[in-house]
Amino acid sequence: MKNMHIQHLLNKLETVLRGLRTIWISRNFYRCPKSVIFGKIGLLRATEHISIGEGTKFHDNLFLTVWGESQRDIIISIGKNCNFGASNHITAINSITIGDNCLTGKWVTISDNNHGTTSRKDLELPPILRKVYSKGPVVIGDNVWIGDKATILSGVTIGNGAVIGANSVVTKDVPAYSVACGNPAEIIKQT
Numbered sequence: 393m394k395n396m397h398i399q400h401l402l403n404k405l406e407t408v409l410r411g412l413r414t415i416w417i418s419r420n421f422y423r424c425p426k427s428v429i430f431g432k433i434g435l436l437r438a439t440e441h442i443s444i445g446e447g448t449k450f451h452d453n454l455f456l457t458v459w460g461e462s463q464r465d466i467i468i469s470i471g472k473n474c475n476f477g478a479s480n481h482i483t484a485i486n487s488i489t490i491g492d493n494c495l496t497g498k499w500v501t502i503s504d505n506n507h508g509t510t511s512r513k514d515l516e517l518p519p520i521l522r523k524v525y526s527k528g529p530v531v532i533g534d535n536v537w538i539g540d541k542a543t544i545l546s547g548v549t550i551g552n553g554a555v556i557g558a559n560s561v562v563t564k565d566v567p568a569y570s571v572a573c574g575n576p577a578e579i580i581k582q583t
Contacts, residue, residue, distance in 0.1 A: 422466055430454065431478070441465065445472035445492065455481040459505070459524060471534065476500070486546070487529035494532060497540030497558060504530045504546040533568060 417433065418424035423443040431452035438458035443466045450456070454476065458467045467484045471492035478498045482488060486504045508514035508522025528547030532538075536550055539558035550556065551568025560577040570582040 434479070434481075438467075441467040442470070443468070444470045445474070447473040448476075449474070450476045450480070451478040451498075453479040455483065457483045458485070459483065460485045470494075477540070484530075485524055486526035488532075489529065490532045491534035491536065491552070493535045494538070495536075496538040497542070499541045500538050501543040502530060502532070503544070504528070506546070 413432075414426070414428060414430045417430050417436065418426070418428060420439045421442050421444060422440055425444070425446045427446045428444050429449040431450055431454065434453045434455040436454075436456050439456070441458040441462060441464070442456060448470055456468070467486070468482060468488045470490045471494065473492055474490060474494040475496070477496050477500060480496055480499070481501045481503070483502075484504045488502060488504055490502070505524050505526045507519040507524060508517065509525050514522050526546045530544055530546060531549040532544070533550060533552035533554065535553045536556070537554075538544070538556040539560070541558055542556045542560045542562065544550065544556070544562045548562050548565060550562065550566045551570070553569040554566045555571040556562060556566065556577065557571065557573030559575065560573050561575040562572060562577045564576070566572045566577065566579065567582060570579050572579050
């Protein structure tokens, strides 16, 4: 009985700490309502270029970053009622738009950029010295489910209601209401 009481108090304390963490973190975002919940943070960068919708939740070890100079206010736009699993990495230099009700597993990467191109000139440089490059924006529709360890790469649009299988690497567009799996991801079902 005593252990249950202690666990109950620890759960309440964690809830209070999560709320305080969210208040402290959210003040620097372009938009971040009070209903957004943050777990423990890995890295936040240039949050003034990130907009987050109501009711969205980020689990522990979030990496949410915007890099480079931009004339636009919003580079990463995340919809309402999304739920991002632990150790997600969302990084942009161009544009990432995520619709409402997106659900991800753990260790998901969504990136509109990489270190350089595959030109000979770039490949002769150490990757850390290559200019960060984007093939285009990432657009993820409403009600999308992205499984554990999936990677979404630049220039990709994922339609509403799509499912991205665990461990998939998405290098091209995924139509609405379809299932894509593999490396590179291929459409295995469409409704």
